[in-house]
Amino acid sequence: MSETRSGFTRFDTISEFESYIKNLKITRKVNGLQVHHMALPNYDCFYKSNGNTEDELTRTINLNSYGKSMGWACIAQHFNIFPNGKITTGRDINKTPVGITGWNTNKICIEIYGDFDKNKDTMKVSQKEAIIAVYGILCEKLNLTPSTSTIRPHAWFTSGGTYLGDYSTSKSRKTCPGTNFMGFGNSKNAFVNNFYPLIKNYMSNRNTPKEEPEQTEQPKEGKYIVRYLQTTLNNVYKCKLVVDGLYGPATKSAVKKHYLKIGNKGDHVVWLQKALINRGHGIEADGSFGSKTKAAVIAYQKSRGLSADGYAGYDTHSAIIND
Numbered sequence: 001m002s003e004t005r006s007g008f009t010r011f012d013t014i015s016e017f018e019s020y021i022k023n024l025k026i027t028r029k030v031n032g033l034q035v036h037h038m039a040l041p042n043y044d045c046f047y048k049s050n051g052n053t054e055d056e057l058t059r060t061i062n063l064n065s066y067g068k069s070m071g072w073a074c075i076a077q078h079f080n081i082f083p084n085g086k087i088t089t090g091r092d093i094n095k096t097p098v099g100i101t102g103w104n105t106n107k108i109c110i111e112i113y114g115d116f117d118k119n120k121d122t123m124k125v126s127q128k129e130a131i132i133a134v135y136g137i138l139c140e141k142l143n144l145t146p147s148t149s150t151i152r153p154h155a156w157f158t159s160g161g162t163y164l165g166d167y168s169t170s171k172s173r174k175t176c177p178g179t180n181f182m183g184f185g186n187s188k189n190a191f192v193n194n195f196y197p198l199i200k201n202y203m204s205n206r207n208t209p210k211e212e213p214e215q216t217e218q219p220k221e222g223k224y225i226v227r228y229l230q231t232t233l234n235n236v237y238k239c240k241l242v243v244d245g246l247y248g249p250a251t252k253s254a255v256k257k258h259y260l261k262i263g264n265k266g267d268h269v270v271w272l273q274k275a276l277i278n279r280g281h282g283i284e285a286d287g288s289f290g291s292k293t294k295a296a297v298i299a300y301q302k303s304r305g306l307s308a309d310g311y312a313g314y315d316t317h318s319a320i321i322n323d
């Protein structure tokens with residue numbers, strides 16, 4: 001259970017953090033999230049030799065004292081993510097942080113506990129999962145798409161606050177959040193190829209409707225996915241189908257009329273993308289049928305022995321529904 005002490009709150013689970021963020025009133029404009037590691041304290045400070053772990057709120061309160069000793073109003077950062085995946089609050093969310101010179105206004109500062117330079121701490125899975133969730137939940141709250149303009153590590157800036165757009169051993173102020181951050185590091189390529197996709201994937205999986213509890217006499221996902229399709233066809237094409245979750249003649253004939261192909265956009269595409277995501281295809285449910293969606297359709301068609309043409313027509317819809 002979460003706990004509040006001296007004005008700081010510790011969240012023991014992602015869902016506790018999530019409900020806190022849901023109710024949080026953010027009154028200033030926020031258009032970016034910073035990424036930091038603490039370097040010191042590192043894992044040796046957290047995992048004590050007697051087998052205990054450091055108290056997260058005590059550390060947070062000490063970081064607040066440290067901030068004051070530096071002449072700041074309080075702790076520099078808004079959130080702290082601990083090795084065990086627990087999260088604490090820091091600075092008032094509506095106050096500008098002291099995180100990255102040149103990139104503090106309109107930003108949220110997140111400090112990750114540990115030292116993630118090469119050959120230093122190896123990040124625990126619990127912490128990795130919390131990091132991805134924290135950035136995903138904040139992006140969703142703030143309506144940000146993970147990218148080099150919305151999520152930036154400290155290492156992409158000089159001491160003077162000039163944005164380099166990548167980590168440079170000679171020009172960057174620091175390695176923060178570490179040259180081996182999350183196992184992929186602090187470079188632009190590492191973020192573009194690993195960090196942003198992990199966050200995006202987290203966000204789109206959260207938005208995928210949960211399957212309804214299994215019902216007898218219905219295929220596992222059948223009823224819900226058909227009802228969702230019927231609602232979508234009604235909304236998008238004004239099909240006037242009865243939303244009964246049964247894949248009958250009227251629904252089949254509507255599907256035959258409205259197949260999907262590259263270039264299509266909208267809620268019908270979202271239906272298809274979510275179905276493919278649920279079947280393990282790593283795409284986004286962004287409602288835009290682009291080359292990645294086409295590739296996923298082809299892969300899905302191959303997996304079901306259909307002709308792999310990349311058009312999501314009647315056969316593909318039927319296969320998804322009958323899965």
Ligand SMILES: [Zn+2]
Nearest residue numbers: 036037154176
């Ligand atoms: Zn930093």
